[in-house]
Amino acid sequence: MxxxxxxxxxxxxxxxxxxxxxxxxxxxxxxxxxxxxxxxxxxxxxxxxxxxxxxxxxxxxxxxxxxxxxxxxxxxxxxxxxxxxxxxxxxxxxxxxxxxxxxxxYVGGTVIRTQDDLLALSDSDIEANTSELVQVLARLHAVDYDAVGLSGFGRPEGFVRRQVATWARQWGSVQTRDLPDVERLRDALDAAVPASSESSIVHGDFRVDNTILADGDPGTVAAVVDWEMSTLGDPLTDVALMCVYRQPIFDVVLGVNAAWTSDRYPSADSIAERYARESGRDLPNWDFYLALANFKLAVIGEGITHRAIAGASSGPGAELAAEATQEFIAAGLDAIGTRSRRFASTSYETAGGAPSYDR
Incomplete structure (x- = not known):
């Protein structure tokens, strides 16, 4: 064997x-x-x-x-x-x-990883899957972490500022070349950290391929997996990361044509709106959270290539993952510098008083 x-x-x-x-x-x-x-x-x-x-x-x-x-x-x-x-x-x-x-x-079921995996799903299947993913994330963020014994699981106070520092520090550990725009984005994020934020259990890596779906039912998540980046922190970091994962350049990081980057799924803005509606949360400082998510993915892509160079390749294309870094950094700078003007007139609102974007 x-x-x-x-x-x-x-x-x-x-x-x-x-x-x-x-x-x-x-x-x-x-x-x-x-x-x-x-x-x-x-x-x-x-x-x-x-x-x-x-x-x-x-x-x-x-x-x-x-x-x-x-x-x-x-x-x-x-x-x-x-x-x-x-x-x-x-x-x-x-x-x-x-x-x-x-x-x-072991939880049996279906994992949707690649765009080829989506061929077996109808448009209504994908709609049901999107709805379920958003609902599961909202349910996670609604868990009373004190009641389930996780009060010491993390330090929600100051979480977002520490995230900026953590990913900047990890960049120093994994960078394979000098990229001045990384420092620019870090400084912009540090200057824009929200004064206050909510706290919940956060998954830290939530998207479709980190779930197991019930066999024959893409509208039911049988298990959420890959929890090693979970903590207590700001739930909007989960939502923003879920949205930023939708960018096609993420394929380079994963080394496959990822299911979650497919244009068959709703847009990132649509997913954010669904989450706001499902969770009852506003999405204040949304541009900051998008920029932070892009920063995180830039460092993750660089880290995959760093490990490949160190002899711990995680599969075909790992040495190329860092090619996505500059695009994520550029997207982060764009989000924190110009998105507020671009989206100033498109806040999400409903007559029923549902949550809205505060850009």
């Missing part, structure tokens, strides 16, 4: 048994394809299956592969109306696979 880099099947089998998992037959492991971040495996016996996740083997981006974070939030959300896989076991010290590792129950 093939052993994958970053995996030790005998050690994992012992770990599962030690944590009360009654294995039926030998444990087998497969590498789950897709994703540019943590290594994800499917482990299974003759009856059951689990998902095992751990950080890459080298070229890590600081704080971007936090398995303890993923474990804490998925464990806490198990009793809420946010769909997550059942938490099974956690190795915080990395004694089993050489890095912190989470194990959750």
């Amino acid at each position: 093939r052993e994958f880099e970053g995996m030790n099947t005998p050690a994992l089998e012992k770990f599962l048994r030690d944590n009360g998992v009654d294995l039926q037959g030998d444990l087998r492991v497969e590498l789950i394809s897709g994703g540019r971040s943590n290594l994800t495996f499917k482990a299974f016996d003759d009856v059951s299956a689990w998902v095992v996740r751990r950080p890459p083997t080298s070229g890590l981006t600081p704080s971007a592969h936090d398995m303890a974070r993923e474990w804490a939030v998925t464990s806490a959300l198990g009793g809420t109306d946010v769909p997550v896989a059942r938490a099974v076991a956690f190795d915080p010290e990395g004694l089993v696979l050489g890095a912190p590792t989470t194990v959750v129950e």
